[in-house]
Amino acid sequence: MIRRFLDRSISRFSNHYDYDASYMREILDESTAAGLQLAMSSALLQGDFGVSKEAFYAAKIRSVMRADCGPCLRLAMTMAEESGLSPDAVLPALGHGEPTEDAALAIRFADAxxxxxxxxxETVEEARKRFGERARIGLAVAVLAGQFYPLLKRGMGHAATCESIVRDYIASNTREEFAHAAE
Known part of the structure; x- marks a missing residue:
């Protein structure tokens, strides 16, 4: 029963995001308990602990970009989009555009x-003062989340290198499309 639930969850996730989740299936096929542990880890890695979406995704996107996994970066950017963030909020984490003060601190936090x-x-303390104790944990989780899946995939032989993600992202997503998607 748990295995079927996890299998269906992986299928929904993969279909929704057009994402190759074969590494997740491989883990589940090897061990239902490990598949359940991965699902539980995923729940933690999605927790923002009250930090703003903008800061959470700035840290996460910066981290996954540095992990050099194009599919994971696309996934993080899509999730940021689905949370209602605009390209102007997402692209500074990739080094394009001017971040807000909160996003700039989150990017510095991830890099540090x-x-x-x-x-x-000093950067961790600045984040604690700006965002609060609980939200500082959210930034740390965002950085971990950005590295977790790319490293797991790489270790399992499922790694993919980054393509020119920023150019492709800008070309395929106009501001009007983002505005419409946010409605």
Missing amino acids: VLDNSADLA
Whole structure:
């Protein structure tokens, strides 16, 4: 029963996002318990802990971009879109456009965590002061989520390298399409 539920969940996810979830199926095929653990991990990795959508997705998209997995980056960008964010809110995490102050801090946070930079403690404290203790955890989860699936896929031999994601994203999604999708 659990296996069928997980199998259907993977199919819905894969179909909804036009995303190759074969690595998820491989885990489930190997072990129903592992498939359930992956689903539970996914629930944690989607938790924003109260940080704004803009900051959460800025950190997540920056992290997944740095993990160098085109399909995962497209997925994160689509999820940001579905949450109601505009291209102007999403593209700065990819280095295109001017981020808001909150997004800029989230991007700096992601970079500091991923680089284990000398200013990491200062950046984490700045995020705590700006967003609050709970939301700071949300930013950390966003950074982890951005790395989790690309690294899992890479380790399982399912990795894909980034294509020119920004150009393709801009070309296929006009501002009007985003406005219509947000309605």
